[in-house]
């Protein structure tokens with residue numbers, strides 16, 4: 208397979224850098240991005256060829272920054288795009304889809320995309336230790352992919368994460384370091400460690416490669432709609448990796464000639480208790496002002512987003528908007544998605560769906576336009592947040608008579 212990625216480039220000043228484990232421009236401190244030879248890709252890629260490939264992130268291999276064969280992620284990505292007619296009917300929408308990364312492989316979140324790329328790159332660059340700073344899901348994925356690759360692994364998380372999120376890393380036997388502080392404190396510590404130790408941090412010194420993995424979400428949305436753009440995409444924002452890369456994916460599909468048409472408006476969703484990006488949109492700021500996060504949606508509780516600038520750029524450039532929602536709205540939306548569409552997401556997904564509703568009600572998303580909502584994490588990992596709301600089970604004896612009595616006591620339930 209030919210390689211089409213040619214190096215790194217500063218997002219701000221366009222200075223060029225070699226394809227090493229570098230993440231900030233030494234001239235202007237801007238973030239570094241991967242550069243590709245789009246003209247060559249255009250000549251060598253087709254829809255037919257892509258469609259013949261296995262259903263994983265690597266079917267878009269030409270637009271991913273690895274130099275040899277993929278090392279992991281052979282079942283990551285190509286998650287379902289679920290047409291959600293019941294929810295659409297309830298909200299009066301004509302075309303609604305859920306991009307369901309709650310069932311991503313192997314660790315049930317969108318992070319399996321970015322980690323497949325970062326882990327492959329870590330091996331290519333010769334790192335023996337793979338690490339990350341995480342709100343939980345990234346740690347799960349880094350730990351699982353490390354196990355498959357036989358890499359030594361360190362994951363750094365804030366103390367107080369949900370039990371299943373912690374276990375979901377620990378089971379793979381990495382070093383799990385729970386730090387006293389919030390994610391932004393963990394990230395600061397890891398940046399210092401990455402400076403001192405020769406380790407590959409997925410979202411720090413490998414960030415330029417990691418971020419590229421998130422594009423696959425955008426590629427898949429377009430391919431799964433029959434190589435067509437929706438009119439709106441709603442994405443959660445924490446560190447700000449996913450949202451701008453969905454935008455970048457759509458631009459690249461146009462650049463390499465795989466699709467024509469108007470790319471979607473991309474909208475940002477955050478929890479009100481951690482909404483630096485939404486506040487910046489509302490106040491017209493160029494950069495988000497850091498906040499101290501406080502929300503039930505712990506996986507998106509990031510007060511100082513690394514890629515906040517790119518999120519604002521993408522939302523504004525595509526004509527999107529953003530909404531923040533309360534913890535109460537988040538839990539209501541988790542419940543609603545479960546009972547309307549049979550998808551159990553974590554609070555991050557609840558925030559995205561609840562924000563979608565707010566955007567529809569404000570008219571930022573017209574009801575007759577096509578909408579894709581990115582559901583990025585799985586509800587089983589955060590089951591405790593729904594404990595109070597879940598319908599009680601009914602305890603019965605084992606006689607038919609007891610069952611018939613129970614049935615007779617029920618109000619007749621009509622199916623919506």
Ligand SMILES: Cc1ncc(COP(=O)(O)O)c(C=O)c1O
Pocket residue numbers: 316317342344345443444445446447448449450506507553555556583584585
């Ligand atoms: C479930 C879930 N959704 C969304 C995000 C948002 O990530 P980012 O904005 O950093 O791409 C995260 C991670 O931080 C997450 O765990």
Ligand SMILES: [Zn+2]
Pocket residue numbers: 217218219220221222232233234235236237
């Ligand atoms: Zn620069």
